[in-house]
Amino acid sequence: MPTTDQEQSVTVNNSEGLHARPADQFVRLAMQFDSEITVCKHGVDAVDGKSILSILTLCATRGTELVIRAQGDDAEDAVCQLSKLVELGFDE
Template structure:
């Protein structure tokens, strides 16, 4: 199962708008994606409530994992998204 670790760039972390944008992108990825916080808790990345429940802040490292065909491409695009300050768009 491919994995990527990325530092969250959004100035407020994965809260409200950034979490929503991320969860929508994960849902459109076409493969199941898991988001794991630095504390070790994992959730379905396509679940806005799951993402919000992790309380991920700015600068926190998270791990993304995906299974299936095109998992690497899906992870690459989600890593790029998390590496962007989603509050400034």
């Protein structure tokens, strides 16, 4: 099976932004995939989507647009599930 690249833009919707608890949720979900996952926001270098400290450095507040990228055999599923988590406000 060929390696695929996927990406999707999402907006942080929860009131407190991407603080410790949602960042932990994101990383726990990202770790379930074999694909390499990165996250970036405008003007900031991409960070490792499987590192909570890296995710927290984005300082993503409500309304921040993020780009989730994945490269690997399960990239499409990874981007789909991670995007859904962000779009649904991390169930907050």
